[in-house]
Amino acid sequence: DSGVTQTPKHLITATGQRVTLRCSPRSGDLSVYWYQQSLDQGLQFLIQYYNGEERAKGNILERFSAQQFPDLHSELNLSSLELGDSALYFCASSVGLAHNEQFFGPGTRLTVL
Amino acid sequence: GQQLNQSPQSMFIQEGEDVSMNCTSSSIFNTWLWYKQDPGEGPVLLIALYKAGELTSNGRLTAQFGITRKDSFLNISASIPSDVGIYFCAGLASGGGADGLTFGKGTHLIIQP
Numbered sequence: 470d471s472g473v474t475q476t477p478k479h480l481i482t483a484t485g486q487r488v489t490l491r492c493s494p495r496s497g498d499l500s501v502y503w504y505q506q507s508l509d510q511g512l513q514f515l516i517q518y519y520n521g522e523e524r525a526k527g528n529i530l531e532r533f534s535a536q537q538f539p540d541l542h543s544e545l546n547l548s549s550l551e552l553g554d555s556a557l558y559f560c561a562s563s564v565g566l567a568h569n570e571q572f573f574g575p576g577t578r579l580t581v582l
Numbered sequence: 583g584q585q586l587n588q589s590p591q592s593m594f595i596q597e598g599e600d601v602s603m604n605c606t607s608s609s610i611f612n613t614w615l616w617y618k619q620d621p622g623e624g625p626v627l628l629i630a631l632y633k634a635g636e637l638t639s640n641g642r643l644t645a646q647f648g649i650t651r652k653d654s655f656l657n658i659s660a661s662i663p664s665d666v667g668i669y670f671c672a673g674l675a676s677g678g679g680a681d682g683l684t685f686g687k688g689t690h691l692i693i694q695p
Contacts, residue, residue, distance in 0.1 A: 471624065512672075514683055514684070515682075561624075567674075569632075569674065570627060571627070574624050575623055576623070
C-alpha cells in the first residue's frame with residue numbers, strides 16, 4: 470500500500486459525459502501528479518500540482534482539467550468524453566516539487582461506451 | 583518530448599534465472615526510476631538513481647545509472663514467481679521537470695516454473 474488513495478476504482482460512462490476522479494496523496498506529500506495509461510501510449514504524464522498550484526503540464530487535453538484543494542487532495546475532471554479516453558488514470562504523490570520519488574495510487578479504470 | 587526505449591519488450595524465463603533489462607534515451611536524464619506494476623494495480627517504486635554511474639541495490643534488484651546519463655539498467659537475480667509483472671523505467675530530464683516523468687513502454691516478465 471503506497472498510501473495514495475484514488476476513487477472510484479472503476480467508472481463506466483457514455484461519450485459526451487463528464488466525470489471527476491479523486492486522489493488523496495500520502496500524508497505529508499505536497500505534490501500530486503496525474504497520469505494516463507493506455508495500451509498504445511503507455512504511461513503519459515498529464516499534470517502536476519504542488520501545494521495547491523499547477524506546476525507542470527504534460528500531454529493533457531484541453532477537455533481535461535485538474536485542481537488541488539487546501540487539504541491537498543486533487544481532482545481530475547474529464548469532460549466531453551470520447552471512446553479514446555478509456556484508460557487507467559493514476560495519481561501519484563511526492564514530498565517535494567522535484568518529481569523525483571513518486572508513489573502511485575491504485576488507479577481508476579475509466580471505460581467510455 | 584523525450585522518449586525512452588525500453589528493452590526487451592517481454593521476457594520468458596525459468597525460475598531461478600537472472601534477468602536484465604535496460605532503457606535508453608536520446609536525451610540526458612538526471613534521475614532514473616524503476617517501477618514494477620502488477621495487473622490491476624499502480625506502479626510500485628523499486629529503485630531511484632540520481633547520479634551518473636550510481637549502482638543501487640534493493641534486495642535481489644540492482645539498477646545502474648549509465649555514465650552517459652542516457653541509459654539505465656535493471657538486473658534481477660535468482661528470479662522467483664512473485665517477480666512476474668511489468669517493469670517500467672522512468673526518467674526526469676535535465677533542466678527541470680516541466681515534462682514530468684517520462685516512462686518506457688515496459689518489460690513484461692513471465693516466469694515459467
